[in-house]
Amino acid sequence: MSQQNPVFIPGPTNVPDRLRRVMDMQTLDHRAPDFADTFQPVLAGVKRVLKADSAEVMLFPASGTGGWEAAISNTLSPGDKVLVARYGMFSHRWIDLCQRHGLDVQVIDVEWGDGAPIEQYAEALKADTRHEIKAVLICHNETATGVVSDIAGLRKALDDAGHPALLFVDGVSSIASMDFRFDEWGVDVAIAGSQKGFMLYTGMAILAVSQKALKAAETARLPRTFLDFGDMLTANAKGSFPYTPPQQLIFGLGESIKMLEEEGLDNVFARHHRIAEGVRRAVKAWGLQICAKRPELYSDSVTAIHVPEGFDATALINHAYGAYGVSYGVGLGEVAGKVFRIGHLGSMTDVMALTGISTIEMAMHELGYPIQLGAGTAAAQAYYSETRGDVRAMAA
């Protein structure tokens, strides 16, 4: 029965029944002349969600990691310099991927719990007068620490320095849950995954790529085949794919975009903010600390929470899973054992969030945490109750 419980991991996320039904479909011939009718409107929908009118959208059978690899391998050559900050496990893994591709990776290390250091990026860009840095990488929402970063600020740093580097953004745990403005922020490659804000099964990397990045792809020499932008665009233009497309996920994505647009993107973002704020109120009522250092860094899709000294966050989430069949995010890398995470993105309601808050609260109580049973749940209840029906007003 516990399979009926929602998950509170920050991806893969809960899949709404409406999307599960759409993805439960018979095989279609992807070489049939009308296959284009099924996926071309989906590409247009992705552009609307990412506010990426000027971009080309590509769908690769992969997870988010494959999206990172596509961005790098299509646009850069061996030995190219990239600038990137590390402030959590996901920024770390993208750095690792760049290093394994033989890139010259200039890393800015930042304490985990902090966000992308825009000033340090700006200094490095200004110092690079010979424009050796070919791409600047940033993780919009660091899922390991629940920290959101300022992409517009990084765009400004690039512009202020008059620097021509490409801007690559990992938006895997922000896109479709938090506002993302591809065109306005001058992003060159944005990466999303089917299994987070789009509420689908895992298996598709969703990319938006600028004309400037496509131009760079013409001369980039890193090897790629499966993830080649050129092959994908050539095939897509003819209404097909370079290989067998993940058609169930493409159908699911079309329906997911319909759901997001029926709710209204601004309402989707406001819902995430409001649910996240309820979680943060609960954390405060428990007397625990949020991993993100300052309110402007708080993520609306995941909250990482420090456990008190002497407690093991991994044991806590294992207990919640064993006792109640409810999953939370484990602490990763530097914060392993020190934080647990409540994922609250995608298909998430007040009711679901309250389940997650009250269940982890019981688990903490049973393990002797110095919290008062019910305090966090009550704080979230009070907030959800006070702000009920205000979602539209908040978005306006």
Ligand SMILES: *Cc1c(COP(=O)(O)O)cnc(C)c1O
């Ligand atoms: C989930 C996630 C990824 C991608 O991970 P996959 O497991 O490859 O889908 C990348 N970046 C961030 C910030 C993520 O949250």
